[in-house]
Amino acid sequence: MAWYQPNRLEEAVKQAADARTVVVCGGTDLFVNWARRQGTYGEADWMSVERIPELQTISLDDTTGDLVIGAAVTAHQIASHGLCAAVPALQQAARVVGGWQIQNRASIGGNLVNASPAADMAVPLVAYDAVVALQSLGGRRRMPVRTFLRGPRQTALEPGELLTEVRIPARVLGRPQQFLRLDQRGGTDISLVSAAAVAQVDEGRVSFAQVAVGAANPVPFSLPEVDASLQGLAVADGAALRDVDGVVASVARRYAEAAQPISDVRASAAYRTAMVDVLVRRAIAGTLTFRAIAQEVEE
Amino acid sequence: MGDLRSSVQVPVTVLVNGRSYTVDVEPRLLLVHLLRDVLGLTGTHIGCDTSQCGACTVLVDGKAVKSCTMLAVQADGCSVTTIEGIGSVENLHPVQEGFWEKHGLQCGFCTPGVIMAAADLLRQHPNPTDEEIREGLEGVICRCTGYQNIVRAVRYAAERMQSADGEVEVAATAGLDRGEGSQGGATS
Numbered sequence: 001m002a003w004y005q006p007n008r009l010e011e012a013v014k015q016a017a018d019a020r021t022v023v024v025c026g027g028t029d030l031f032v033n034w035a036r037r038q039g040t041y042g043e044a045d046w047m048s049v050e051r052i053p054e055l056q057t058i059s060l061d062d063t064t065g066d067l068v069i070g071a072a073v074t075a076h077q078i079a080s081h082g083l084c085a086a087v088p089a090l091q092q093a094a095r096v097v098g099g100w101q102i103q104n105r106a107s108i109g110g111n112l113v114n115a116s117p118a119a120d121m122a123v124p125l126v127a128y129d130a131v132v133a134l135q136s137l138g139g140r141r142r143m144p145v146r147t148f149l150r151g152p153r154q155t156a157l158e159p160g161e162l163l164t165e166v167r168i169p170a171r172v173l174g175r176p177q178q179f180l181r182l183d184q185r186g187g188t189d190i191s192l193v194s195a196a197a198v199a200q201v202d203e204g205r206v207s208f209a210q211v212a213v214g215a216a217n218p219v220p221f222s223l224p225e226v227d228a229s230l231q232g233l234a235v236a237d238g239a240a241l242r243d244v245d246g247v248v249a250s251v252a253r254r255y256a257e258a259a260q261p262i263s264d265v266r267a268s269a270a271y272r273t274a275m276v277d278v279l280v281r282r283a284i285a286g287t288l289t290f291r292a293i294a295q296e297v298e299e
Numbered sequence: 300m301g302d303l304r305s306s307v308q309v310p311v312t313v314l315v316n317g318r319s320y321t322v323d324v325e326p327r328l329l330l331v332h333l334l335r336d337v338l339g340l341t342g343t344h345i346g347c348d349t350s351q352c353g354a355c356t357v358l359v360d361g362k363a364v365k366s367c368t369m370l371a372v373q374a375d376g377c378s379v380t381t382i383e384g385i386g387s388v389e390n391l392h393p394v395q396e397g398f399w400e401k402h403g404l405q406c407g408f409c410t411p412g413v414i415m416a417a418a419d420l421l422r423q424h425p426n427p428t429d430e431e432i433r434e435g436l437e438g439v440i441c442r443c444t445g446y447q448n449i450v451r452a453v454r455y456a457a458e459r460m461q462s463a464d465g466e467v468e469v470a471a472t473a474g475l476d477r478g479e480g481s482q483g484g485a486t487s
Binding site: 001002003005026027031032046048050076098099100101102104105186188197 | 307309325326327329349350351353356359362363364365368369370371373375416419420435436437438439440
């Protein structure tokens with residue numbers, strides 16, 4: 001095993017082109033049970049990207065207004081950085097990536113490249129319709145997080161490519177949003193089901209709403225055609241509560257119908273499916289801060 | 300495993316508890332093994348080896364990390380603080396004193412990691428609520444205490460550190476009566 005820890009992105013891209021290179025950042029997932037896995041990883045060359053300055057920045061794109069987060073930015077930095085106050089749902093997700101010690105090491109890029117179905121930060125990123133940048137010797141390309149994630153531990157990353165940044169579109173920054181996670185033991189557990197919603201209400205009507213659900217499918221998923229049914233919904237005081245309840249409940253039910261969760265030691269598939277319904281309703285209700293729905297959902 | 304011993308050696312320089320060490324290590328060596336097996340600092344414990352229990356928590360550049368999930372080579376050039384470096388028998392760290400006063404332990408196995416996690420917690424939240432203490436200690440597992448006395452110990456440490464800060468400030472600015480000037484109790 002060889003070890004590389006470049007300080008420059010060009011060096012890292014060059015090293016990544018070597019097929020023996022395994023890329024790591026914080027290593028909080030890859031190095032668990034290292035002793036047991038060394039037979040598998042022992043022959044690989046490892047490269048850490050955590051000290052590359054370009055991957056450590058959080059900034060606003062001057063022209064588009066997008067929030068750009070470097071791949072090596074840690075969960076702790078996201079939870080505490082001033083610019084990330086515009087993406088509170090992502091901050092809520094960052095705060096439950098393991099305990100504090102893990103949040104100090106785990107990176108947003110690693111959370112995506114790892115492609116765990118239960119990844120926390122990936123869920124609001126899918127709801128935001130965030131985009132990743134992938135760089136290799138051949139150049140740079142971008143794709144939405146929702147297509148980058150292909151399946152459990154599977155991504156669209158080609159050999160030799162590095163995930164360099166996550167770009168959150170300006171249109172969701174500062175908008176009402178929420179991330180919710182169901183787990184048994186708090187931060188050191190992984191989620192049973194999670195959901196994120198981002199929405200905007202203008203003049204008493206929903207002008208924008210996007211939802212995503214985690215840990216209920218091979219990858220976090222969203223249903224844009226279902227989210228569209230929230231468009232134009234009247235939610236101001238005096239709106240017909242039954243109508244709002246009905247639409248939100250119908251959106252949640254369709255997410256639950258689309259979920260194909262697994263049964264494992266943490267929960268049964270049937271329970272997870274039922275909880276998709278509950279979390280989606282709560283996430284939308286919480287995001288619209290529509291008290292009547294929130295109370296009903298709490299029961 | 301013998302055939303893997305041919306792996307390359309990488310020089311690593313770490314400042315551990317204020318003392319600089321440069322050692323050649325295999326890249327796969329975990330930070331906790333560097334501390335325990337190479338440097339002989341066995342106060343940092345290995346509990347689960349799966350990054351759950353937090354007994355191996357140390358501070359790397361001031362931040363709490365689980366040293367069983369970090370390679371020694373990833374700490375190259377960093378400052379590491381272990382339980383051996385946070386205080387001394389003559390001069391306990393306020394968190395250590397809190398564990399003593401409030402009996403924040405029974406078997407003591409998890410204690411080094413809990414103390415290091417609490418030190419990072421208090422760095423970020425000098426006056427935490429009980430809820431913040433519990434959230435900050437989510438990454439450590441204690442099988443004995445039920446956590447009640449650990450929370451009391453951390454609260455005690457926070458009050459000690461607050462009152463110490465108050466005393467220093469008061470002494471430095473106006474030379475007022477120190478007993479009156481200390482701002483010990485949590486206000487929440």
